[in-house]
Amino acid sequence: MIKGTKICGVSDIKTLEFILNHPYPPKFVGFITNYEKSKRFVEFQKLKELINVNKKQINFTSILVSPTDEILEKIKDLNFDYYQLYDVDPERTKEIKLKYKIKIITAITVSDREDMIKYKKYTGVSDIILFDSKGYHRSQSFDHSLLKDVPHSLNKMIAGNIQIEDIHNFKNTDYMIDISGALEDENGNKDIKKIDMFLNTVHNINT
Numbered sequence: 001m002i003k004g005t006k007i008c009g010v011s012d013i014k015t016l017e018f019i020l021n022h023p024y025p026p027k028f029v030g031f032i033t034n035y036e037k038s039k040r041f042v043e044f045q046k047l048k049e050l051i052n053v054n055k056k057q058i059n060f061t062s063i064l065v066s067p068t069d070e071i072l073e074k075i076k077d078l079n080f081d082y083y084q085l086y087d088v089d090p091e092r093t094k095e096i097k098l099k100y101k102i103k104i105i106t107a108i109t110v111s112d113r114e115d116m117i118k119y120k121k122y123t124g125v126s127d128i129i130l131f132d133s134k135g136y137h138r139s140q141s142f143d144h145s146l147l148k149d150v151p152h153s154l155n156k157m158i159a160g161n162i163q164i165e166d167i168h169n170f171k172n173t174d175y176m177i178d179i180s181g182a183l184e185d186e187n188g189n190k191d192i193k194k195i196d197m198f199l200n201t202v203h204n205i206n207t
Contacts, residue, residue: 002167004176005202006030006157007183007195008063009040013050015190020056022196024203027176030061030084034071039188040180044074051079061105064088067096076100084130094125103127105157109134110142116150123154130178133160164194167201177202 008030010016019029031047032040042050051060059081064071066087084105085093097104106126110116111134119129131150133142141161150156152174159178170177183198185191 001206002170002202006178008178008180011040011042018192022199024199025058028059028061030063033062033064034067035065090121105130107132113146116146128155128157130157164198171205
């Protein structure tokens with residue numbers, strides 16, 4: 001059973017409202033907070049206004065790459081439930097979690113088994129481990145079979161250029177699925193029809 005879904009890279013109110021009002025909403029929505037290389041990056045003032053809404057049980061997630069103290073102080077009062085951290089070591093992760101009293105998704109970028117087992121360093125501090133590709137703002141895949149030995153007990157999420165037609169492959173797994181690029185049109189904007197198809201597909205698989 002697919003344990004949950006996350007739609008990442010939301011940057012406009014129309015898309016967000018559609019997701020919030022969907023009959024089968026995701027567990028998480030992610031917003032690119034400090035990684036300006038991403039086409040999905042949301043400037044601070046717009047972000048502040050965008051997420052100042054009724055979340056309706058959805059966890060709003062701030063996507064942060066090597067965040068500085070400055071950006072963490074800037075966003076500390078925003079409407080976030082989780083920080084999703086890239087390139088942050090375990091000690092810094094623990095420091096952020098305790099200081100800001102926030103739940104943590106640690107993103108492990110994977111190209112080989114050595115990368116994959118890095119999750120072990122974070123199990124005591126992170127609430128969720130996300131296994132992602134090395135692509136960051138580019139939608140890239142990685143070999144998901146590398147995760148076959150990850151324990152069932154780990155609260156985990158998987159990303160890395162997952163397409164809607166791939167969702168059935170996760171029917172009998174215990175992952176949450178994080179998806180972004182597959183839900184965009186040819187111009188890189190979120191496509192509501194694709195979002196609807198994704199959420200309905202997961203619901204149908206789980207029922």
